[in-house]
Amino acid sequence: MKKIVVRKAGTVRLTSAAT
Amino acid sequence: MDAAAVDLDRPLRLYPLTFLEEGDEVTVGRADIDSYGLFPADGAALLRRLETGETPNDAARWYNTQYGETVDMVEFLEVLEAFELLVPDGEEVVEAGAVRWQRLGRALFSPVAWVLYGLLFIAGIVAMFREPAVVPTYHNIFFTSSSLVALALGNVLGQAPWILLHESYHALAGRRLGLNSSLSIGRRFYYVVFLTKLDGLVAVPRRKRYLPMLAGMLVDVLVVTGLTLAAVPLVSSDGFAGFMGRFLLAMAFGTLLRFAWQFYFFLRTDLYYLATTVLGCNDLQTVAKGMLQNRLYGLIGRRDKIVDAETWTPRDREVARWYVWLMVTGYAVLTGLLITAVVPAAIRITEMAVRKLFSDISPLNVLDVTVFLILNFGELILAGILAVRGYRRRTPATAS
Incomplete structure (x- = not known):
C-alpha cells in the first residue's frame, strides 16, 4: 500500500523588537 | 469525523x-x-x-x-x-469574504507610493549631508538631561508608534495579496517582540513573498529619514522646539537600532524569512534545532527521543547542515552579550536605583525609582515570563 507523506508547511511570523 | x-x-x-x-x-x-x-x-x-x-x-x-x-x-x-480540509457532517461551508484593508494595502505599494517613498528617502539623505546635527548617532538617544526616567520613558514609549507602523506594513502588504494576518506579542531569546502572523504567505508564489517580508524594514528606513527631515528646522532652536527636534532624532536612532536588530537572523527575524525563502526552505529553524537535538540525544544514548528526519523536507535538511552552526554561533554571541553587558548593566542599574531610593523615601522619589526600574527591566522580565509559559505549554504535566 502506497502511503502519501504530507509535511506541515512552515509558519511565517514577521517581527519587530519591542524597544 | x-x-x-x-x-x-x-x-x-x-x-x-x-x-x-x-x-x-x-x-x-x-x-x-x-x-x-x-x-x-x-x-x-x-x-x-x-x-x-x-x-x-x-x-x-x-x-x-x-x-x-x-x-x-x-x-x-x-x-x-x-489538516482540517474535510467538511464534517452537518457543517456548512461559509464563503470567506474579501479581507479588509486590501485597497489601502494596494495604495501603499502602488507606483505613486514608491515614487513618494523614493523622494522621502533621497530628501532625508540630502538633509543628513547638509545638516551634520541630524546625522544618526548614539548621542541622539540623550534628548534630555532633566531626568533619567523621562529619558528612558521617551526612548521606550517613543518607539511604540513606529513598531506598530512596522507591523502594519507587513500586514497591509499581506492584505494587498488577500492574506489574513494577526498581531501578537512574543519572544525571541531575551527580546520581547511584536509579531505579525502571515502564514498565508506559504500559499503564494515565492517572488510575491519578498515584499510583505521586507515591508517592515522598508517603513523603518522611511521613518528614520522622515523623522530626520522633520528635525532639521527644530534642532538649532531653543526651548520646546529644540527639545522636540532632539526627541525626533532620538526616535529615529531607536528605529535604526531596531532595523539593525533584524540582522540577528538566527532569531527568526524578517531577514531570516527572506533568506529561507530565497534558499527554498520550508521550516529551516525547526529542522536545524531538531538536527542539533538529534545529535545530542544520540550522544547521550536517548535514541527514543530522536525525531525522524523524514518529516523534514530534503531542502531543509540540506541547508540545515550548515545553518545549524550559524544558529549556534549566533546564540552563543547573544549569550556572551547577556553575560558581559546586560547582566552587569542590570546590576549597576539596580545599585543606582537602590541608592536613590534610600536617599529620599518620599512618595514621589519611590514612584520615580519604580518607573525607572520597570522601564529598564520590564522587557527582560516579560521575556522571562513568556519563556516559562512557552516551556510549560511544550511540556504538559504527565498524569501519574
Missing part, C-alpha cells in the same frame, strides 16, 4: 482549497484558517480528484491506473482530516 468510518463510495465535501505547485511539491491548504501541507505531486493530484466530487474508491482506482500502485486511501483521508 472518523476517516476509517467514512463511506468510500460517497463523494467527500472539502473546504475551498488553494494549490501552489513548487518543484516536486504542492502546497495545499485552507486560506481561511491558514492550515497548509506540502503534498507530493501524486498526493495533490489525488486530492484534486476528490475535490471534483469523485468518490474515494473511484479516486483510488484512478491512482492505481495512473501510478501503478495501490494507495492507502484511509490513511490519506486521515491526513486530510488532520
Whole structure:
C-alpha cells in the first residue's frame, strides 16, 4: 500500500523588537 | 469525523482549497484558517480528484491506473482530516469574504507610493549631508538631561508608534495579496517582540513573498529619514522646539537600532524569512534545532527521543547542515552579550536605583525609582515570563 507523506508547511511570523 | 468510518463510495465535501505547485511539491491548504501541507505531486493530484466530487474508491482506482500502485486511501483521508480540509457532517461551508484593508494595502505599494517613498528617502539623505546635527548617532538617544526616567520613558514609549507602523506594513502588504494576518506579542531569546502572523504567505508564489517580508524594514528606513527631515528646522532652536527636534532624532536612532536588530537572523527575524525563502526552505529553524537535538540525544544514548528526519523536507535538511552552526554561533554571541553587558548593566542599574531610593523615601522619589526600574527591566522580565509559559505549554504535566 502506497502511503502519501504530507509535511506541515512552515509558519511565517514577521517581527519587530519591542524597544 | 472518523476517516476509517467514512463511506468510500460517497463523494467527500472539502473546504475551498488553494494549490501552489513548487518543484516536486504542492502546497495545499485552507486560506481561511491558514492550515497548509506540502503534498507530493501524486498526493495533490489525488486530492484534486476528490475535490471534483469523485468518490474515494473511484479516486483510488484512478491512482492505481495512473501510478501503478495501490494507495492507502484511509490513511490519506486521515491526513486530510488532520489538516482540517474535510467538511464534517452537518457543517456548512461559509464563503470567506474579501479581507479588509486590501485597497489601502494596494495604495501603499502602488507606483505613486514608491515614487513618494523614493523622494522621502533621497530628501532625508540630502538633509543628513547638509545638516551634520541630524546625522544618526548614539548621542541622539540623550534628548534630555532633566531626568533619567523621562529619558528612558521617551526612548521606550517613543518607539511604540513606529513598531506598530512596522507591523502594519507587513500586514497591509499581506492584505494587498488577500492574506489574513494577526498581531501578537512574543519572544525571541531575551527580546520581547511584536509579531505579525502571515502564514498565508506559504500559499503564494515565492517572488510575491519578498515584499510583505521586507515591508517592515522598508517603513523603518522611511521613518528614520522622515523623522530626520522633520528635525532639521527644530534642532538649532531653543526651548520646546529644540527639545522636540532632539526627541525626533532620538526616535529615529531607536528605529535604526531596531532595523539593525533584524540582522540577528538566527532569531527568526524578517531577514531570516527572506533568506529561507530565497534558499527554498520550508521550516529551516525547526529542522536545524531538531538536527542539533538529534545529535545530542544520540550522544547521550536517548535514541527514543530522536525525531525522524523524514518529516523534514530534503531542502531543509540540506541547508540545515550548515545553518545549524550559524544558529549556534549566533546564540552563543547573544549569550556572551547577556553575560558581559546586560547582566552587569542590570546590576549597576539596580545599585543606582537602590541608592536613590534610600536617599529620599518620599512618595514621589519611590514612584520615580519604580518607573525607572520597570522601564529598564520590564522587557527582560516579560521575556522571562513568556519563556516559562512557552516551556510549560511544550511540556504538559504527565498524569501519574
